[in-house]
Amino acid sequence: MSTLKNGIVCSPAIHAPGEREITFSQAIREAVAEEMARDERVFVIGEDVAEAGSVFKVLVGLLDEFGADRVIDSPISEAGIAGIGVGAAITGMRPIVDIMFGDFTTLVMDQMINQAAKTHYMSGGKLTVPMVLRTTLGASRRSAAQHSQSLHALFSHIPGLKVAVPATPYDAKGLMKSAIRDDNPVVIFEDKMLYQQKGPVPEGEYVLPLGQAxxxxxxxxxxxxxxxxxxxxxxxxxxxxxxxxxxxxxxxxxxxxxxxxxxxxxxxxxxxxxxxxxxxxxxxxxxxxxxxxxxxxxxxxxxxxxxxxxxxxxxxxxxxxxxxxxxxxxxxxxxxxxxxxx
Amino acid sequence: MTETNGTKQNGAELDAEHWLQAYEQMVRIRSFEEAANELYTSARMPGIAHLYIGEEAIAVGMCEVLRQDDYITSTHRGHGHCLAKGAALDRMFAELLGKEAGYCRGKGGSMHIADQETGNLGANGIVGGSAGIATGAGMSIKLRGTDQVAVCFFGDGALGQGLLYESMNMAQLWKLPVIYVCENNQYGEYTHNSKTAAGSMIGRATGFGVHAQGIDGQDIRTVYSTARLVVDRARNGGGPAFLVCNTYRFRGHHVGDIDRPYRTREEEEEWAKRDPLKLLEDWLTKTRQADASVFERIQQDVQTAVDEAVNFALEAPFPEESEVERHVYA
CATH class of the missing domain: 3.40.50.920 (Rossmann fold)
Structure with a gap:
């Protein structure tokens, strides 16, 4: 075990000597790009995800790399794009639905709670919803009451959903890749204040299991x-x-x-x-x-x-x-x- | 009985065999619903069910033009859609009775029947809740580059849901092959739509530039010919369409709604004259493609099949207790 500059202890496999450090934001972007390259069923849909590369610039470059068919700027219709995610997932795709602020997830509640979370169960295991909903949490950006909440408990309450709350760039990348490959709806909450946080992330392929502390x-x-x-x-x-x-x-x-x-x-x-x-x-x-x-x-x-x-x-x-x-x-x-x- | 009509009216290009198949499918739905009602009133069915009686021409007319690999999404009043898309009677009844042999192993029940083998992405207990799912299926079709089509069934009650408008907007923006079929049966639960839907129903779609038509939902020939038009159009890249099919819920909101104080018996009698089964019978008779003996034989055959399916479901075992925690996660 070795200790990083921010005090986080990681296993040697995670933190090899001379290993590169990237930001949390870059880690998320890498995970999405790698999975999009690996699996053509993966696509991203959300407000300002394509041209703008998302409001926090996390997805910059994906449009050039994968084209407008797979990185899709949507209207400001959170429920609609979540619904599109559910329908596309049921019919063979692996959508990543981008909800820029966690506060806005209140608008997707029916699609996530009554549709995505229950489809597999209600269909007796026949239909699956392999979708990712990525969004944010965290206060202290002076953004007031509707852009600062941490609402992961709402989703954690619901059987059928998985919820990831990564803290480090390493965890963010590994969990995002697992989430995209998972056959269930997974909600990933990224703290807005962590996007510039740097940490060691190995160059090669790895995934982290969902459900391992x-x-x-x-x-x-x-x-x-x-x-x-x-x-x-x-x-x-x-x-x-x-x-x-x-x-x-x-x-x-x-x-x-x-x-x-x-x-x-x-x-x-x-x-x-x-x-x-x-x-x-x-x-x-x-x-x-x-x-x-x-x-x-x-x-x-x-x-x-x-x-x-x-x-x-x-x-x-x-x-x-x-x-x-x-x-x-x-x-x-x-x-x-x-x-x-x- | 198979003498064809030479005129070029709705559906006239199809032969009697086709129309008798459609008739049989409508009878199958009617008989299924009557049996479901009987199971409820005799306290053999848990929960309730929302009957599709009176609206059969819409599901059958639409699904007649669909392929098995096309998708539908359905509603709480969804038995007709499921059957029209190809679901089997026995597994349908088994689901209504909460049996393991049901389409959803007894986990869904009347309001949630899904069958991926026939492209049924699921009935939905949330009014308008499947608008996004059908649109997502359309997005999936576009991204996968197939020529499938998704049909989203919903009632006029769903016109109150914002998700529908978000979805139609995106379907038109991206030319998705989605047909939004509003079964305007006049009532959302117990309230007439004159109290809930302002302005034009069609205008809700034309505002987005979506191709929209209001049609007689009681006449299967009209539904069929319109469906043929909009489905072929969508299949060939022409984008979404919105149909308002005017129809009537012959029974109450659900099997327990028997008094129906919110509407008059006179209104019901007027609509009963436009029973979709009777309209097709009349046309087939008038055009001498079939006669009463043919209809009776079909009705008897269907009734026999329905009775067998009900017996199958009644005798089928309930799920094991261990089933309760299965399928929460894939």
Whole structure:
């Protein structure tokens, strides 16, 4: 195992000497391009995905590489393009539907929840919906209440959907490739604040299974489970905890559905304490589910109640003075973890 | 009985054998629905069902021009579409009764019958919910470079759903081979569409530049000839079409809606005069292509097949408990 500059521990296979580093954004783009080259059934549809290369410039160059038939600029019709994704997937294609802000996924709810998620089951296993819906999460871009939410819990609630929340460029690429190859509808949430985050990504082909957590940092005294960009928030806290003499283990589930319950429970049993951090609203959120899974599976090994930190239960405010209060901070994670170990 | 009509009216280019097949298919749907109603009223069918009686000419007329590899999407009132596209009676009844032998292993029921072998991408419990799916099938056809066509069936209630308009807009932008078939049976559940649909129904499509026609949905010859036109057009790259087929739901919204206080018996009697089966019988008789004995034989043969299918479904086993967690994920 080796430690990267941002503190993330990766296996040697992930971080070989001299390995290149690319951004999260480039990792996503590479994954999509590789899968489009590998499988002609894969196409991208969404608002501003072609000419503009998506609003966050993640898909720049795909139009030139694959043409307008496979990288399709759509009207501002989220439900419509999600529906097109479902129909195309049922009939033999592998669409990637791009919803530029996670907040806009409210407009695709019927297509994802009542159609995509249930088609395989309702048809008795005859029809499959191999589609990817890629979208974003995360506050702190001063974008106010309708462009800042982290709504992955909504989709994680629904049987039939898979949900990925990658934190690193390596994870983003591997999970995106798996999502495209998966025969189920998969929703990938990319944190807007991570797009420029750099990390090691090997040149060659690899995929990461959906449903396998990753221990980003090994530790002994407390388990901190964190998702998406909260992995970095938690890492900062882990470093401070180390200075305070507390050895924290950082576990990144990488996908909320399917959830690698085994790794979460095993870690909590080992450390005897668990704290869950996620950027979704705390009420009825991902933190609640993860905490319950740990409490159920590790209860007799725990020295403290499982704690959780989500976003405040308020619409995300515009003013920086208020917005920053609403999302979990490294200091708060540190203080909470320290108190649990006291 | 097979004497052909020499005039060039709707469907006149087809011989009596074709029309008798279409007639048989309509009778099959009618008898299926009557049997489903009987299963409900005798408390042998779980849940409810939405009967297609009165609207048979639309499903049969449209599906007569489709190939097996063409797609349809259907609605909560979908038994007719499924049968017209080629579904078997026994597996249909088995699904209605929640049996493992059903098209969806008992997981879908009346509102969700899907059968990929006949191109049926599924009935839908969400009004208008399949507009996107049919359009996506059209996108898939275009990207795969085949000459298939997708037909999206929905009722006038779906005219209230925004997804339909998003979908038609994109279908026209990209010239997708999708036929949007609005079965205007006058009522969305219990409310007449004069209270729910402003302006022109056809205009909803012409605004997008989509080829649109309003037709008599009771006359299968009209439905057939129109379907032939728009399906061939779509198959040859001409893009989508929107049909408003005027029809009537002879029964209530579902099998339990027997009083129907929201409409008059007089209105129902007027529409009953335009029973699609009777209209075809009359035309075949008048043109001396068939007579009452032919219709009776077809009805009896179909009834025998329906009775056998019902018995099959009644005797078929329910799914094992282990089935409940299967097929959540592929």
């Amino acid at each position: 990753d221990v980003k940092r090994a530790g002994e005294d407390i388990t901190i489970v964190a998702t998406s960009s909260m992995v970095y928030t938690a890492l900062e806290a882990v470093d401070k905890l180390a200075e305070a003499g507390i050895s924290a283990e950082l576990v990144d589930p990488r996908t909320t559905t399917p959830l690698d319950t085994e790794t979460l429970i095993e870690s909590a049993r080992k450390t005897s304490r668990a704290l869950v951090v996620d950027e979704g609203y705390q009420q009825y959120g991902v933190t609640g589910e993860l905490a319950a899974v740990i409490a159920d599976g590790a209860f007799y090994y725990l020295d403290a109640p499982v704690k959780r930190i989500g976003a405040m239960n308020v619409p995300v405010p515009f003013s920086p003075a208020m917005e920053d209060l609403t999302i979990p901070s490294a200091d708060y994670v540190f203080e909470t973890a320290k108190a649990m170990c006291g």
